[in-house]
Amino acid sequence: MISYPFEYSRPDTIEEALDQLGDNVKLLAGGHSLIPALKLRLSAPDKLVDIARIPALKEIKVEDGEVVIGGAATHREIMDSEIIQEHLPMLSKGAAAVGDPMIRYKGTMGGSLAHADPSADWPAMILAAGCTIVVRNKTGERRIGGDDFFTGFYSTALEDGDILTQIRFPIPAEGTRMTYQKFTQPASRFAIVGCAAARLPDGSARVAFTGVADAPFRDHTVEAAITDWSEGTLEAAAAQAAEGQNINADHYASEEYRLHLARVYCKRALMALV
Numbered sequence: 001m002i003s004y005p006f007e008y009s010r011p012d013t014i015e016e017a018l019d020q021l022g023d024n025v026k027l028l029a030g031g032h033s034l035i036p037a038l039k040l041r042l043s044a045p046d047k048l049v050d051i052a053r054i055p056a057l058k059e060i061k062v063e064d065g066e067v068v069i070g071g072a073a074t075h076r077e078i079m080d081s082e083i084i085q086e087h088l089p090m091l092s093k094g095a096a097a098v099g100d101p102m103i104r105y106k107g108t109m110g111g112s113l114a115h116a117d118p119s120a121d122w123p124a125m126i127l128a129a130g131c132t133i134v135v136r137n138k139t140g141e142r143r144i145g146g147d148d149f150f151t152g153f154y155s156t157a158l159e160d161g162d163i164l165t166q167i168r169f170p171i172p173a174e175g176t177r178m179t180y181q182k183f184t185q186p187a188s189r190f191a192i193v194g195c196a197a198a199r200l201p202d203g204s205a206r207v208a209f210t211g212v213a214d215a216p217f218r219d220h221t222v223e224a225a226i227t228d229w230s231e232g233t234l235e236a237a238a239a240q241a242a243e244g245q246n247i248n249a250d251h252y253a254s255e256e257y258r259l260h261l262a263r264v265y266c267k268r269a270l271m272a273l274v
C-alpha cells in the first residue's frame with residue numbers, strides 16, 4: 001500500500017531536529033519499523049524528520065568512564081565498532097543476530113528502543129548490560145535508567161517531542177561477562193524468546209528477557225536465585241524464569257511453549273557464563 005502524503009526534512013543537528021518537532025510530526029531513523037507502519041496506513045504523520053544522518057547521533061565513543069552509543073547508530077555500526085567489541089562484546093555479537101544485512105545497515109538502536117517491539121533484541125541486552133538512556137527535547141535533557149525505560153506494550157518513557165540521543169553503559173568491571181541467547185523467528189529473525197545475562201565480578205547477575213511478555217523485563221527472581229554459579233543452582237534459578245509474568249501467546253509460540261523456551265534459554269545463557 002502507499003502511505004498517506006507527508007512532508008520530509010533532514011536536519012543536520014539535534015537542535016534543528018528538535019525545532020521541527022511538533023503536532024503529528026514523527027522522527028524517522030532507519031525506517032524499518034516506521035515505513036511499514038506508514039505503508040499499512042497504521043500511522044499518518046504530517047511530517048517526518050529524518051535524524052538518521054545527524055553526526056552527533058551516530059557517535060560510538062568512550063566518555064566519562066562510559067561507553068556511549070548515539071541514538072542513530074545502526075545495528076551494523078554497533079556490530080563493527082572496535083569500542084563495542086572491546087568493552088561490550090555481547091552487543092557486537094547481539095547486533096549480528098538482528099534481522100538480516102539490510103536491516104542491520106539501516107535499523108538503529110535508538111529506533112529499536114523507541115519503537116519497543118516486544119520481540120526486539122536490544123531491550124534484553126541493554127537491560128542486562130545496565131544502561132542509562134539520554135533524551136533531549138526543546139526544554140533540555142533528561143536521563144532515564146534502563147530499568148525504567150520500557151513501560152508496556154510498544155510503550156516507553158519517551159514523551160512527545162523527545163529524541164533519544166544516547167544509550168550510555170558503564171564500562172564493565174574487569175571479570176564481567178555477558179551473553180545474549182535467542183530462539184529466533186526464522187523469517188524475520190526477531191526473538192520469539194531472548195535472554196541476556198551478565199555475570200558480575202561479585203558473583204551477582206543481571207538477567208533480562210525479550211519476546212516473553214508485553215514488554216522486556218529484568219528477572220529479579222532469577223537474579224536472586226543465583227547464589228553461586230554451580231550448574232544445580234543455575235538450573236534451579238532458570239526454572240523460575242518469567243515467574244509471575246503475563247506470557248505472550250501467538251501463532252509462533254503458545255504461552256506454555258514460550259515459558260518453556262524462556263527457561264531453556266535462561267539456563268543456556270547462565271551456563272554460557274560459567
Ligand SMILES: Cc1cc2nc3c(=O)[nH]c(=O)nc-3n(C[C@H](O)[C@H](O)[C@H](O)COP(=O)(O)OP(=O)(O)OC[C@H]3O[C@@H](n4cnc5c(N)ncnc54)[C@H](O)[C@@H]3O)c2cc1C
Pocket residue numbers: 026027028029030031032033034035051071072097098099100103106107108109110111112114115117119120121122158162163164165188189190191
Ligand atoms: C524484516 C525485518 C526484520 C527485522 N528483524 C529484527 C530482529 O531480528 N531483531 C530486532 O530487534 N529487530 C528487527 N527488526 C526491527 C529493526 O531492527 C528496526 O530497525 C527497529 O525496530 C527500528 O529501528 P529504526 O531505526 O528502523 O526506526 P524507525 O523505523 O525509523 O522508527 C521507529 C520508531 O521509533 C521512533 N524513533 C526512531 N528513532 C528515534 C529516536 N532517536 N528518538 C526517539 N524516537 C525515535 C520513530 O519515530 C518511530 O516511531 C526487523 C525489521 C524488519 C522490517
